[in-house]
């Protein structure tokens with residue numbers, strides 16, 4: 001195989017060639033390096049890349065392992081020993097991780113090679129990657145648009161074939177939504193399925209890490225490697241990990257798919273709606289039974305999510321005080337000046353907004369009215385899902401109400417940005433699992449084709465089921481074979497009035 005064609009392979013295809021020793025892990029890294037040199041200036045998905053370190057690991061890797069020799073890109077909120085871990089924040093600009101997160105250790109044990117850290121919204125707060133303090137990442141399908149967020153760098157890298165697969169994190173949609181907007185597969189595991197040891201915490205009752213990949217099988221392969229108990233994370237459940245990849249091939253006859261009526265609301269882009277309707281019809285033709293269900297508290301999910309996520313963020317981000325990690329203000333007058341200026345200089349506007357919102361909803365006098373009430377709503381949302389899952393195996397919906405939006409279009413309006421998660425954040429509140437996979441394209445006025453994502457939600461710890469349902473769809477359609485039109489034409493940076 002021609003080295004220039006390697007980066008277009010998915011993980012399963014690549015691993016087969018490695019295992020047969022038709023290529024070496026080092027050749028794979030070299031092919032990836034030239035692809036990145038060619039494409040990355042247009043996409044800007046990476047914050048740091050360390051090929052020398054990757055080559056060192058590649059030389060020792062055992063290609064007969066499940067991910068033996070496969071390079072994986074890592075969101076810059078996950079610790080990789082010796083590598084920067086900045087969360088795309090100025091406050092951690094010079095910080096390097098001292099140890100591997102458990103999921104990195106597990107990836108390495110499966111033979112994978114972490115080689116680069118991807119761009120993201122600062123501390124994972126956002127839905128477009130525009131809140132990165134470093135740079136914008138561009139959507140490979142149209143570089144004037146966002147890749148989604150907060151794991152936008154991971155999604156864009158996989159879509160642009162500058163990563164075979166990537167890890168992201170999802171607190172309210174940050175794996176699924178960028179997967180949808182960038183045309184790749186993204187899995188948010190159930191709460192407790194994957195260890196968070198070594199991840200920088202955003203909202204501890206919601207955060208989960210998971211894969212972004214080119215196919216459902218690849219996502220299952222990465223899940224096999226990263227899922228499972230961890231004595232260093234007490235929130236990680238001590239339950240056996242199924243072989244997700246081996247269990248993929250179940251047919252769909254008799255499967256019951258719930259269509260939540262609250263998720264097919266006005267405000268969904270008609271092109272997204274059309275793709276979802278077609279996907280539902282396709283599932284019907286595969287033998288699945290489509291059942292109307294109701295999740296009556298859906299309309300309160302966003303409000304409840306932003307209270308709880310911000311409250312938890314305000315507590316988690318208290319550790320960035322200039323003492324132990326990262327940026328430190330110069331010549332402080334006293335301790336308070338030190339804290340105040342360190343945080344003033346180190347955090348970007350969205351992070352400050354969340355901390356202020358979070359401390360407000362937790363403060364005495366407002367606690368009952370906001371935070372405690374949001375927790376009650378959370379219970380109702382959990383119950384909605386429990387009732388729906390009594391009748392169906394999985395729920396089906398759009399991942400995002402709109403395709404990728406232009407850079408700058410929503411960044412001035414936080415509320416508009418928060419609405420990007422309207423179909424995703426209830427799953428985090430309920431602790432259930434979800435996947436987004438490509439299900440069609442929206443043709444824009446200028447003829448550009450943008451990917452549309454289909455979301456499947458499953459019961460807690462029922463990842464096997466949603467992966468099977470996703471796989472059956474993917475394998476009987478062609479959407480996952482389309483690649484973004486990055487090769488055509490001469491690249492010109494789009495002129496926009498967006499300033500960073």
Ligand code: GLN
Pocket residue numbers: 124125126127149150169170171172173174175202309418421
């Ligand atoms: N967009 C949501 C937020 O800004 C979700 C982010 C995430 O899942 N990390 O909080």
